[in-house]
Amino acid sequence: MLENLFIDPTFQFVLFSAAKIAVVFGVVMTFVAYAVLVERKVSAFIQDRVGPNRTAPPLALKIPVLGRFLQRCGIFQPMADGLKFILKEDFTPAYVRTIYFWIAPAISVIPAFLTLAVIPFGSTLGKQQMVIADLNVGILYTFGIVSLGVYGIVLAGWASNSKYPFLGGIRSSAQMISYEIAMGMSVVSLFLIVGDLNLSKLIQWQADNGWLVLYQPVAFVIFLVSAFAETNRLPFDLPESETELVGGYHTEYSSMKFALFFLGEYANMIASSAMMVTLFFGGWSLPFLGKPADSLLGGLVHIGIFIAKMIVLMVVFIWVRWMLPRFRYDQLMDLGWRRFIPIALLNIVLTALGVALFNR
Amino acid sequence: MTKVVDRSPLNFYERTYLPALVEGFKVTARHFVRSVKGENTATDLGDGYYPEVPWRVEGGYRGAPYLVRDQEGATKCVSCQLCEFICPPKAIKITPPGPEAGPADRPNAEKMPREFEINMLRCIFCGLCQEVCPEEAIFLQQHYSLSGLSREEMIYNKEKLLKLGGVHAGIQKWKHKLEEAKEQESFPVNVG
Numbered sequence: 001m002l003e004n005l006f007i008d009p010t011f012q013f014v015l016f017s018a019a020k021i022a023v024v025f026g027v028v029m030t031f032v033a034y035a036v037l038v039e040r041k042v043s044a045f046i047q048d049r050v051g052p053n054r055t056a057p058p059l060a061l062k063i064p065v066l067g068r069f070l071q072r073c074g075i076f077q078p079m080a081d082g083l084k085f086i087l088k089e090d091f092t093p094a095y096v097r098t099i100y101f102w103i104a105p106a107i108s109v110i111p112a113f114l115t116l117a118v119i120p121f122g123s124t125l126g127k128q129q130m131v132i133a134d135l136n137v138g139i140l141y142t143f144g145i146v147s148l149g150v151y152g153i154v155l156a157g158w159a160s161n162s163k164y165p166f167l168g169g170i171r172s173s174a175q176m177i178s179y180e181i182a183m184g185m186s187v188v189s190l191f192l193i194v195g196d197l198n199l200s201k202l203i204q205w206q207a208d209n210g211w212l213v214l215y216q217p218v219a220f221v222i223f224l225v226s227a228f229a230e231t232n233r234l235p236f237d238l239p240e241s242e243t244e245l246v247g248g249y250h251t252e253y254s255s256m257k258f259a260l261f262f263l264g265e266y267a268n269m270i271a272s273s274a275m276m277v278t279l280f281f282g283g284w285s286l287p288f289l290g291k292p293a294d295s296l297l298g299g300l301v302h303i304g305i306f307i308a309k310m311i312v313l314m315v316v317f318i319w320v321r322w323m324l325p326r327f328r329y330d331q332l333m334d335l336g337w338r339r340f341i342p343i344a345l346l347n348i349v350l351t352a353l354g355v356a357l358f359n360r
Numbered sequence: 361m362t363k364v365v366d367r368s369p370l371n372f373y374e375r376t377y378l379p380a381l382v383e384g385f386k387v388t389a390r391h392f393v394r395s396v397k398g399e400n401t402a403t404d405l406g407d408g409y410y411p412e413v414p415w416r417v418e419g420g421y422r423g424a425p426y427l428v429r430d431q432e433g434a435t436k437c438v439s440c441q442l443c444e445f446i447c448p449p450k451a452i453k454i455t456p457p458g459p460e461a462g463p464a465d466r467p468n469a470e471k472m473p474r475e476f477e478i479n480m481l482r483c484i485f486c487g488l489c490q491e492v493c494p495e496e497a498i499f500l501q502q503h504y505s506l507s508g509l510s511r512e513e514m515i516y517n518k519e520k521l522l523k524l525g526g527v528h529a530g531i532q533k534w535k536h537k538l539e540e541a542k543e544q545e546s547f548p549v550n551v552g
Contacts, residue, residue, distance in 0.1 A: 045395035045396060046388045048391055050409065324381075
Protein backbone atom coordinates (compact mmCIF):
# COMPACT_ATOMS: atom_id res chain seq x y z
CA MET A 1 0.00 0.00 0.00
CA LEU A 2 2.60 2.47 1.14
CA GLU A 3 5.06 1.40 -1.56
CA ASN A 4 2.40 1.96 -4.17
CA LEU A 5 1.90 5.45 -2.88
CA PHE A 6 5.56 6.30 -3.33
CA ILE A 7 5.62 4.97 -6.87
CA ASP A 8 2.48 6.87 -7.73
CA PRO A 9 3.61 9.67 -10.10
CA THR A 10 1.08 12.18 -8.76
CA PHE A 11 2.30 11.70 -5.22
CA GLN A 12 5.90 11.95 -6.34
CA PHE A 13 5.13 15.15 -8.20
CA VAL A 14 3.49 16.64 -5.12
CA LEU A 15 6.35 15.53 -2.89
CA PHE A 16 9.13 16.88 -5.09
CA SER A 17 7.27 20.09 -5.80
CA ALA A 18 6.79 20.67 -2.09
CA ALA A 19 10.47 19.99 -1.47
CA LYS A 20 11.48 22.39 -4.25
CA ILE A 21 9.14 25.08 -2.97
CA ALA A 22 10.52 24.73 0.55
CA VAL A 23 14.13 24.89 -0.62
CA VAL A 24 13.57 27.82 -2.97
CA PHE A 25 11.64 29.72 -0.31
CA GLY A 26 14.38 29.11 2.23
CA VAL A 27 17.14 30.11 -0.17
CA VAL A 28 15.30 33.25 -1.23
CA MET A 29 14.66 34.29 2.37
CA THR A 30 18.34 33.85 3.17
CA PHE A 31 19.19 35.81 0.05
CA VAL A 32 16.88 38.62 1.13
CA ALA A 33 18.52 38.80 4.55
CA TYR A 34 22.02 38.87 3.16
CA ALA A 35 21.12 41.18 0.28
CA VAL A 36 20.14 43.69 2.95
CA LEU A 37 23.49 43.17 4.63
CA VAL A 38 25.37 43.57 1.34
CA GLU A 39 23.34 46.68 0.60
CA ARG A 40 24.28 48.18 3.95
CA LYS A 41 27.94 47.27 3.61
CA VAL A 42 28.28 48.45 0.01
CA SER A 43 26.52 51.71 0.78
CA ALA A 44 28.76 52.19 3.78
CA PHE A 45 31.91 51.63 1.77
CA ILE A 46 30.76 53.91 -1.02
CA GLN A 47 29.87 56.65 1.45
CA ASP A 48 33.06 56.35 3.51
CA ARG A 49 31.33 54.70 6.46
CA VAL A 50 31.95 51.44 8.26
CA GLY A 51 28.64 49.59 8.07
CA PRO A 52 27.32 47.01 10.54
CA ASN A 53 30.35 45.54 12.33
CA ARG A 54 29.27 44.88 15.91
CA THR A 55 26.47 42.35 16.11
CA ALA A 56 27.61 38.91 17.20
CA PRO A 57 26.27 36.26 19.52
CA PRO A 58 28.60 35.86 22.52
CA LEU A 59 29.54 32.30 21.58
CA ALA A 60 30.71 33.31 18.10
CA LEU A 61 33.32 35.63 19.58
CA LYS A 62 34.93 32.66 21.33
CA ILE A 63 36.21 31.39 17.96
CA PRO A 64 39.78 32.77 17.65
CA VAL A 65 40.38 35.24 14.71
CA LEU A 66 37.44 34.03 12.60
CA GLY A 67 34.76 35.12 15.08
CA ARG A 68 36.07 38.68 15.13
CA PHE A 69 36.38 38.71 11.35
CA LEU A 70 32.78 37.57 10.88
CA GLN A 71 31.66 40.17 13.37
CA ARG A 72 33.44 42.90 11.42
CA CYS A 73 31.80 41.67 8.22
CA GLY A 74 28.41 41.92 9.91
CA ILE A 75 27.52 38.29 9.18
CA PHE A 76 25.26 38.10 12.24
CA GLN A 77 23.47 41.38 11.55
CA PRO A 78 20.57 39.87 9.53
CA MET A 79 19.62 37.66 12.49
CA ALA A 80 19.48 40.65 14.78
CA ASP A 81 17.46 42.56 12.18
CA GLY A 82 14.97 39.74 11.85
CA LEU A 83 14.62 39.40 15.59
CA LYS A 84 14.08 43.12 15.90
CA PHE A 85 11.30 43.09 13.31
CA ILE A 86 9.53 40.27 15.13
CA LEU A 87 9.82 41.78 18.60
CA LYS A 88 8.94 45.37 17.72
CA GLU A 89 5.57 46.79 18.62
CA ASP A 90 3.14 46.36 15.76
CA PHE A 91 1.35 49.67 15.75
CA THR A 92 -1.81 50.28 13.77
CA PRO A 93 -2.80 53.95 13.67
CA ALA A 94 -6.43 54.64 14.59
CA TYR A 95 -7.29 56.39 11.33
CA VAL A 96 -6.36 53.62 8.88
CA ARG A 97 -8.74 51.45 6.92
CA THR A 98 -7.95 48.41 9.00
CA ILE A 99 -8.74 45.49 6.71
CA TYR A 100 -6.86 46.88 3.72
CA PHE A 101 -4.08 48.07 5.98
CA TRP A 102 -3.61 44.50 7.13
CA ILE A 103 -3.80 42.74 3.77
CA ALA A 104 -1.65 45.24 1.83
CA PRO A 105 1.73 43.91 3.07
CA ALA A 106 0.69 40.36 2.24
CA ILE A 107 -0.46 41.37 -1.23
CA SER A 108 2.84 43.10 -1.89
CA VAL A 109 4.99 40.18 -0.77
CA ILE A 110 3.12 37.27 -2.37
CA PRO A 111 3.63 38.17 -6.08
CA ALA A 112 7.35 38.52 -5.49
CA PHE A 113 7.54 34.91 -4.41
CA LEU A 114 5.05 33.64 -6.97
CA THR A 115 7.17 34.83 -9.89
CA LEU A 116 9.97 32.56 -8.73
CA ALA A 117 7.81 29.52 -9.46
CA VAL A 118 8.49 29.48 -13.20
CA ILE A 119 12.17 30.32 -13.15
CA PRO A 120 14.43 27.39 -14.00
CA PHE A 121 17.21 27.76 -11.47
CA GLY A 122 19.11 24.69 -12.65
CA SER A 123 18.94 22.04 -15.33
CA THR A 124 18.23 18.71 -13.65
CA LEU A 125 19.10 17.19 -10.31
CA GLY A 126 18.74 13.44 -10.53
CA LYS A 127 15.58 13.03 -12.58
CA GLN A 128 13.93 16.19 -11.36
CA GLN A 129 13.78 19.32 -13.47
CA MET A 130 15.00 22.23 -11.40
CA VAL A 131 11.98 24.45 -11.83
CA ILE A 132 8.93 24.48 -9.61
CA ALA A 133 6.38 24.81 -12.40
CA ASP A 134 7.54 24.20 -15.96
CA LEU A 135 4.77 26.24 -17.58
CA ASN A 136 4.48 26.55 -21.33
CA VAL A 137 3.36 30.14 -20.87
CA GLY A 138 6.08 30.93 -18.34
CA ILE A 139 6.70 34.52 -19.33
CA LEU A 140 3.01 35.39 -19.55
CA TYR A 141 2.53 34.00 -16.07
CA THR A 142 5.42 36.14 -14.81
CA PHE A 143 4.04 39.33 -16.26
CA GLY A 144 0.58 38.51 -14.95
CA ILE A 145 1.92 38.06 -11.44
CA VAL A 146 4.32 41.02 -11.55
CA SER A 147 1.47 43.34 -12.41
CA LEU A 148 -0.28 42.23 -9.22
CA GLY A 149 2.61 43.66 -7.23
CA VAL A 150 1.29 47.17 -7.69
CA TYR A 151 -1.88 46.37 -5.77
CA GLY A 152 -0.05 45.87 -2.50
CA ILE A 153 1.56 49.28 -2.74
CA VAL A 154 -1.53 51.13 -3.93
CA LEU A 155 -3.62 49.49 -1.22
CA ALA A 156 -1.05 50.34 1.41
CA GLY A 157 -1.00 53.95 0.27
CA TRP A 158 -4.76 54.22 0.24
CA ALA A 159 -5.45 52.24 3.42
CA SER A 160 -2.97 54.30 5.43
CA ASN A 161 -5.37 57.22 5.03
CA SER A 162 -2.69 59.86 5.26
CA LYS A 163 -1.00 62.19 2.80
CA TYR A 164 2.46 60.80 2.19
CA PRO A 165 1.52 57.15 1.76
CA PHE A 166 -1.29 58.22 -0.53
CA LEU A 167 1.07 60.17 -2.77
CA GLY A 168 3.46 57.23 -2.76
CA GLY A 169 0.69 54.87 -3.76
CA ILE A 170 -0.45 57.09 -6.61
CA ARG A 171 3.04 57.50 -7.93
CA SER A 172 3.72 53.81 -7.81
CA SER A 173 0.53 52.91 -9.66
CA ALA A 174 1.41 55.20 -12.55
CA GLN A 175 5.07 54.24 -12.55
CA MET A 176 4.67 50.50 -12.37
CA ILE A 177 1.93 50.32 -14.97
CA SER A 178 3.89 52.45 -17.47
CA TYR A 179 7.07 50.49 -17.08
CA GLU A 180 5.31 47.17 -17.31
CA ILE A 181 4.39 48.07 -20.88
CA ALA A 182 7.98 48.81 -21.83
CA MET A 183 9.14 45.70 -20.01
CA GLY A 184 6.60 43.45 -21.70
CA MET A 185 7.44 44.87 -25.12
CA SER A 186 11.15 44.44 -24.62
CA VAL A 187 10.83 40.67 -24.13
CA VAL A 188 8.56 40.16 -27.14
CA SER A 189 11.60 40.39 -29.39
CA LEU A 190 13.29 37.58 -27.46
CA PHE A 191 10.38 35.24 -28.06
CA LEU A 192 10.26 36.20 -31.71
CA ILE A 193 13.78 34.86 -31.97
CA VAL A 194 13.35 31.77 -29.81
CA GLY A 195 9.80 30.90 -30.83
CA ASP A 196 8.71 29.47 -27.47
CA LEU A 197 7.28 30.94 -24.29
CA ASN A 198 8.60 28.16 -22.04
CA LEU A 199 11.49 29.47 -20.00
CA SER A 200 13.30 26.09 -19.84
CA LYS A 201 13.27 25.92 -23.64
CA LEU A 202 14.45 29.52 -23.75
CA ILE A 203 17.49 28.59 -21.70
CA GLN A 204 18.16 25.53 -23.82
CA TRP A 205 18.05 27.74 -26.93
CA GLN A 206 20.55 30.10 -25.33
CA ALA A 207 22.80 27.17 -24.36
CA ASP A 208 22.84 26.11 -28.01
CA ASN A 209 23.00 29.48 -29.75
CA GLY A 210 24.58 31.90 -27.27
CA TRP A 211 23.15 34.34 -24.76
CA LEU A 212 20.24 36.46 -25.86
CA VAL A 213 21.82 39.62 -24.49
CA LEU A 214 24.17 39.41 -27.50
CA TYR A 215 21.23 39.25 -29.92
CA GLN A 216 19.07 41.82 -28.13
CA PRO A 217 21.17 44.37 -26.23
CA VAL A 218 18.51 47.08 -26.65
CA ALA A 219 15.85 44.84 -25.17
CA PHE A 220 18.17 44.07 -22.28
CA VAL A 221 18.75 47.74 -21.47
CA ILE A 222 15.03 48.45 -21.56
CA PHE A 223 14.30 45.40 -19.42
CA LEU A 224 16.99 46.31 -16.90
CA VAL A 225 15.81 49.89 -16.47
CA SER A 226 12.18 48.81 -16.30
CA ALA A 227 13.14 46.26 -13.67
CA PHE A 228 14.53 49.07 -11.56
CA ALA A 229 11.26 50.93 -11.95
CA GLU A 230 9.20 47.83 -11.23
CA THR A 231 11.05 47.03 -8.04
CA ASN A 232 10.92 50.66 -6.87
CA ARG A 233 14.66 50.93 -6.63
CA LEU A 234 16.65 54.09 -7.07
CA PRO A 235 16.84 55.96 -9.43
CA PHE A 236 13.11 55.25 -9.68
CA ASP A 237 12.10 54.90 -6.03
CA LEU A 238 9.44 57.58 -6.26
CA PRO A 239 6.80 55.59 -4.34
CA GLU A 240 9.16 55.50 -1.37
CA SER A 241 11.38 58.56 -1.78
CA GLU A 242 12.42 59.11 1.81
CA THR A 243 13.48 62.69 1.21
CA GLU A 244 10.11 63.93 0.05
CA LEU A 245 7.48 61.40 1.19
CA VAL A 246 9.03 60.25 4.49
CA GLY A 247 8.71 56.56 3.59
CA GLY A 248 6.07 56.74 0.87
CA TYR A 249 3.53 53.96 0.93
CA HIS A 250 4.95 52.32 4.06
CA THR A 251 5.15 55.44 6.21
CA GLU A 252 2.43 54.25 8.58
CA TYR A 253 3.66 50.68 8.86
CA SER A 254 5.78 49.27 11.63
CA SER A 255 7.25 46.01 12.82
CA MET A 256 6.49 42.88 10.83
CA LYS A 257 4.11 44.62 8.44
CA PHE A 258 6.88 46.97 7.41
CA ALA A 259 9.24 44.01 7.25
CA LEU A 260 6.92 42.37 4.74
CA PHE A 261 7.17 45.37 2.42
CA PHE A 262 10.91 45.32 2.86
CA LEU A 263 10.98 41.61 2.16
CA GLY A 264 8.76 42.10 -0.86
CA GLU A 265 11.10 44.73 -2.29
CA TYR A 266 14.15 42.53 -1.95
CA ALA A 267 12.32 39.40 -3.10
CA ASN A 268 11.26 41.42 -6.13
CA MET A 269 14.88 42.32 -6.75
CA ILE A 270 15.83 38.67 -6.56
CA ALA A 271 12.97 37.66 -8.82
CA SER A 272 13.85 40.24 -11.45
CA SER A 273 17.54 39.35 -11.26
CA ALA A 274 16.60 35.71 -11.75
CA MET A 275 14.33 36.73 -14.60
CA MET A 276 17.12 38.65 -16.30
CA VAL A 277 19.53 35.75 -15.88
CA THR A 278 16.96 33.47 -17.45
CA LEU A 279 16.00 35.75 -20.29
CA PHE A 280 19.29 37.33 -21.26
CA PHE A 281 22.22 35.53 -19.64
CA GLY A 282 21.53 31.91 -20.46
CA GLY A 283 20.14 30.82 -17.08
CA TRP A 284 22.13 27.89 -15.69
CA SER A 285 24.23 27.46 -18.82
CA LEU A 286 27.72 28.62 -19.52
CA PRO A 287 29.12 28.67 -23.07
CA PHE A 288 30.92 25.35 -22.44
CA LEU A 289 28.36 23.81 -20.05
CA GLY A 290 25.27 23.83 -22.22
CA LYS A 291 23.88 20.32 -21.80
CA PRO A 292 21.38 19.43 -19.05
CA ALA A 293 23.31 17.78 -16.24
CA ASP A 294 23.41 13.98 -16.17
CA SER A 295 25.05 13.66 -12.74
CA LEU A 296 24.19 15.04 -9.33
CA LEU A 297 27.36 17.11 -9.26
CA GLY A 298 26.65 18.60 -12.68
CA GLY A 299 23.18 19.58 -11.50
CA LEU A 300 24.59 21.32 -8.48
CA VAL A 301 27.17 23.13 -10.63
CA HIS A 302 24.35 24.41 -12.84
CA ILE A 303 22.45 25.71 -9.82
CA GLY A 304 25.66 27.35 -8.62
CA ILE A 305 26.15 29.04 -12.00
CA PHE A 306 22.61 30.38 -11.90
CA ILE A 307 23.03 31.73 -8.38
CA ALA A 308 26.39 33.30 -9.24
CA LYS A 309 24.91 35.14 -12.23
CA MET A 310 22.01 36.25 -10.05
CA ILE A 311 24.34 37.61 -7.39
CA VAL A 312 26.18 39.70 -9.99
CA LEU A 313 22.91 41.27 -11.08
CA MET A 314 21.88 41.84 -7.45
CA VAL A 315 25.12 43.73 -6.89
CA VAL A 316 24.30 45.85 -9.94
CA PHE A 317 20.91 46.62 -8.36
CA ILE A 318 22.53 47.55 -5.08
CA TRP A 319 25.38 49.55 -6.57
CA VAL A 320 23.13 51.64 -8.80
CA ARG A 321 21.12 52.72 -5.78
CA TRP A 322 24.16 54.51 -4.35
CA MET A 323 25.32 55.81 -7.71
CA LEU A 324 22.42 57.73 -9.22
CA PRO A 325 20.12 60.42 -7.88
CA ARG A 326 16.36 59.99 -8.05
CA PHE A 327 14.58 60.97 -11.27
CA ARG A 328 11.95 63.67 -11.21
CA TYR A 329 8.45 62.36 -11.73
CA ASP A 330 7.95 63.92 -15.17
CA GLN A 331 11.38 62.65 -16.27
CA LEU A 332 10.39 59.18 -15.18
CA MET A 333 7.16 59.27 -17.17
CA ASP A 334 8.94 60.83 -20.12
CA LEU A 335 11.55 58.09 -20.14
CA GLY A 336 8.93 55.37 -19.93
CA TRP A 337 6.40 56.60 -22.45
CA ARG A 338 8.36 58.70 -24.90
CA ARG A 339 11.64 56.82 -25.00
CA PHE A 340 11.34 53.19 -24.01
CA ILE A 341 7.97 52.28 -25.49
CA PRO A 342 8.80 53.62 -28.98
CA ILE A 343 12.27 52.07 -28.85
CA ALA A 344 10.83 48.74 -27.74
CA LEU A 345 8.24 48.85 -30.51
CA LEU A 346 10.89 49.64 -33.08
CA ASN A 347 12.98 46.83 -31.68
CA ILE A 348 10.08 44.40 -32.15
CA VAL A 349 9.56 45.48 -35.74
CA LEU A 350 13.24 45.22 -36.60
CA THR A 351 13.55 41.84 -34.91
CA ALA A 352 10.46 40.58 -36.70
CA LEU A 353 11.96 41.71 -40.02
CA GLY A 354 15.23 40.07 -39.14
CA VAL A 355 13.55 36.81 -38.21
CA ALA A 356 11.45 36.91 -41.37
CA LEU A 357 14.48 37.53 -43.57
CA PHE A 358 17.05 35.20 -42.07
CA ASN A 359 15.06 32.40 -40.43
CA ARG A 360 13.54 30.69 -43.43
CA MET B 361 34.32 88.95 -10.49
CA THR B 362 31.31 87.42 -12.14
CA LYS B 363 31.57 83.81 -13.07
CA VAL B 364 29.42 82.85 -16.03
CA VAL B 365 28.12 79.33 -15.65
CA ASP B 366 27.93 77.40 -18.88
CA ARG B 367 24.28 76.53 -19.47
CA SER B 368 24.54 75.34 -23.03
CA PRO B 369 22.10 72.53 -23.86
CA LEU B 370 23.32 68.98 -23.48
CA ASN B 371 24.67 67.36 -26.58
CA PHE B 372 23.44 64.02 -27.81
CA TYR B 373 26.04 61.95 -25.97
CA GLU B 374 25.20 63.68 -22.70
CA ARG B 375 21.48 63.19 -23.25
CA THR B 376 21.92 59.42 -23.52
CA TYR B 377 22.70 59.53 -19.77
CA LEU B 378 25.84 57.48 -20.39
CA PRO B 379 28.40 60.05 -19.14
CA ALA B 380 26.43 60.36 -15.90
CA LEU B 381 26.56 56.59 -15.47
CA VAL B 382 30.28 56.43 -16.19
CA GLU B 383 31.16 59.28 -13.85
CA GLY B 384 28.87 57.95 -11.13
CA PHE B 385 30.47 54.56 -11.34
CA LYS B 386 33.96 56.02 -11.25
CA VAL B 387 33.28 58.05 -8.11
CA THR B 388 31.52 55.27 -6.23
CA ALA B 389 34.08 52.67 -7.26
CA ARG B 390 36.92 54.87 -6.10
CA HIS B 391 35.38 55.27 -2.65
CA PHE B 392 34.43 51.60 -2.47
CA VAL B 393 37.89 50.35 -3.34
CA ARG B 394 39.52 52.74 -0.93
CA SER B 395 37.24 51.60 1.90
CA VAL B 396 37.74 47.91 1.17
CA LYS B 397 41.51 48.30 1.09
CA GLY B 398 41.34 50.11 4.41
CA GLU B 399 42.92 53.27 3.03
CA ASN B 400 39.96 55.42 3.90
CA THR B 401 40.94 57.91 6.55
CA ALA B 402 37.29 58.69 7.23
CA THR B 403 36.50 55.15 8.36
CA ASP B 404 39.84 53.85 9.52
CA LEU B 405 40.71 55.56 12.78
CA GLY B 406 43.61 53.27 13.50
CA ASP B 407 43.03 52.29 17.11
CA GLY B 408 39.28 51.65 17.12
CA TYR B 409 35.82 53.08 16.78
CA TYR B 410 33.68 55.51 18.67
CA PRO B 411 32.30 54.15 21.92
CA GLU B 412 35.57 52.48 22.85
CA VAL B 413 37.81 55.19 21.45
CA PRO B 414 36.03 58.50 21.98
CA TRP B 415 36.06 61.07 19.26
CA ARG B 416 38.60 63.78 20.00
CA VAL B 417 37.34 67.30 19.56
CA GLU B 418 39.33 70.42 18.86
CA GLY B 419 39.78 73.27 21.28
CA GLY B 420 37.04 75.58 20.07
CA TYR B 421 34.36 72.91 20.33
CA ARG B 422 31.18 73.95 22.14
CA GLY B 423 30.17 71.00 24.27
CA ALA B 424 28.40 70.91 27.60
CA PRO B 425 28.70 73.99 29.85
CA TYR B 426 30.34 73.27 33.21
CA LEU B 427 31.32 75.43 36.17
CA VAL B 428 35.03 75.82 36.82
CA ARG B 429 37.24 76.45 39.85
CA ASP B 430 40.24 78.75 39.90
CA GLN B 431 43.76 77.50 40.47
CA GLU B 432 43.31 77.72 44.23
CA GLY B 433 40.31 75.42 44.15
CA ALA B 434 37.73 78.13 44.80
CA THR B 435 34.35 78.42 43.10
CA LYS B 436 34.48 81.23 40.58
CA CYS B 437 30.74 81.70 40.23
CA VAL B 438 29.38 84.58 42.28
CA SER B 439 25.71 83.85 41.72
CA CYS B 440 25.04 86.98 39.65
CA GLN B 441 22.45 85.04 37.64
CA LEU B 442 23.32 86.69 34.31
CA CYS B 443 23.63 83.27 32.70
CA GLU B 444 20.26 82.26 34.06
CA PHE B 445 18.69 85.37 32.51
CA ILE B 446 20.33 85.04 29.13
CA CYS B 447 19.91 81.29 28.70
CA PRO B 448 17.57 81.01 25.66
CA PRO B 449 16.05 77.63 26.53
CA LYS B 450 15.98 78.41 30.27
CA ALA B 451 18.18 75.47 31.10
CA ILE B 452 20.03 77.13 33.97
CA LYS B 453 18.49 77.48 37.42
CA ILE B 454 20.46 79.24 40.18
CA THR B 455 19.49 79.27 43.83
CA PRO B 456 21.18 82.36 45.38
CA PRO B 457 22.64 81.99 48.87
CA GLY B 458 20.19 84.32 50.63
CA PRO B 459 20.92 86.03 53.95
CA GLU B 460 21.37 82.88 56.02
CA ALA B 461 23.96 81.11 53.84
CA GLY B 462 27.63 81.59 54.57
CA PRO B 463 30.13 83.63 52.55
CA ALA B 464 31.80 82.48 49.35
CA ASP B 465 34.69 80.02 49.53
CA ARG B 466 37.14 82.56 48.21
CA PRO B 467 38.09 86.03 49.43
CA ASN B 468 36.83 89.07 47.52
CA ALA B 469 33.63 87.35 46.46
CA GLU B 470 30.48 88.39 48.23
CA LYS B 471 28.58 85.22 47.57
CA MET B 472 28.42 81.99 45.67
CA PRO B 473 25.37 80.05 44.53
CA ARG B 474 23.77 77.70 47.00
CA GLU B 475 22.66 75.55 44.12
CA PHE B 476 23.39 75.75 40.40
CA GLU B 477 21.51 73.46 38.07
CA ILE B 478 21.79 73.00 34.32
CA ASN B 479 19.19 70.87 32.63
CA MET B 480 21.25 69.21 29.92
CA LEU B 481 18.09 68.09 28.15
CA ARG B 482 17.18 71.74 27.60
CA CYS B 483 20.66 73.09 26.95
CA ILE B 484 21.27 73.97 23.31
CA PHE B 485 25.02 74.53 23.70
CA CYS B 486 24.75 78.08 22.37
CA GLY B 487 27.52 79.41 24.60
CA LEU B 488 25.71 82.56 25.70
CA CYS B 489 26.26 81.69 29.38
CA GLN B 490 29.98 81.57 28.77
CA GLU B 491 29.93 84.86 26.90
CA VAL B 492 27.86 86.69 29.48
CA CYS B 493 29.69 85.46 32.57
CA PRO B 494 31.64 88.38 34.12
CA GLU B 495 33.63 86.02 36.37
CA GLU B 496 34.71 83.49 33.71
CA ALA B 497 33.11 80.84 35.82
CA ILE B 498 31.24 78.82 33.23
CA PHE B 499 32.72 77.34 30.08
CA LEU B 500 31.44 75.22 27.25
CA GLN B 501 33.76 72.27 27.47
CA GLN B 502 34.50 69.34 25.24
CA HIS B 503 32.02 66.76 26.52
CA TYR B 504 29.57 65.90 23.76
CA SER B 505 28.13 62.57 24.80
CA LEU B 506 25.72 63.23 27.63
CA SER B 507 23.48 60.38 28.57
CA GLY B 508 21.36 59.28 31.49
CA LEU B 509 18.60 56.90 32.39
CA SER B 510 16.09 59.48 33.64
CA ARG B 511 15.20 63.14 33.21
CA GLU B 512 16.24 63.85 36.81
CA GLU B 513 19.65 62.41 36.10
CA MET B 514 20.14 64.87 33.26
CA ILE B 515 19.77 67.87 35.56
CA TYR B 516 23.36 68.48 36.63
CA ASN B 517 23.77 70.13 40.03
CA LYS B 518 26.51 72.41 41.27
CA GLU B 519 28.64 69.66 42.75
CA LYS B 520 28.55 67.64 39.55
CA LEU B 521 29.16 70.67 37.33
CA LEU B 522 32.18 71.74 39.39
CA LYS B 523 33.58 68.23 39.37
CA LEU B 524 33.18 67.88 35.60
CA GLY B 525 34.36 71.41 34.93
CA GLY B 526 37.72 71.07 36.66
CA VAL B 527 40.13 73.94 37.07
CA HIS B 528 40.28 76.88 34.73
CA ALA B 529 43.77 78.23 35.16
CA GLY B 530 42.98 81.58 33.65
CA ILE B 531 43.19 84.99 35.22
CA GLN B 532 41.83 85.50 38.72
CA LYS B 533 39.80 88.61 38.28
CA TRP B 534 39.97 89.95 41.84
CA LYS B 535 43.45 88.72 42.72
CA HIS B 536 45.08 92.13 42.44
CA LYS B 537 42.43 93.66 44.69
CA LEU B 538 43.19 91.02 47.27
CA GLU B 539 46.90 91.72 47.05
CA GLU B 540 46.34 95.48 47.32
CA ALA B 541 44.26 94.91 50.41
CA LYS B 542 46.98 92.76 51.93
CA GLU B 543 49.56 95.44 51.18
CA GLN B 544 47.38 98.05 52.81
CA GLU B 545 47.35 96.01 56.00
CA SER B 546 51.12 96.33 56.22
CA PHE B 547 51.09 99.89 54.81
CA PRO B 548 53.15 101.68 57.45
CA VAL B 549 55.91 99.05 57.40
CA ASN B 550 56.65 99.59 53.72
CA VAL B 551 57.03 103.30 54.12
CA GLY B 552 59.89 102.73 56.59
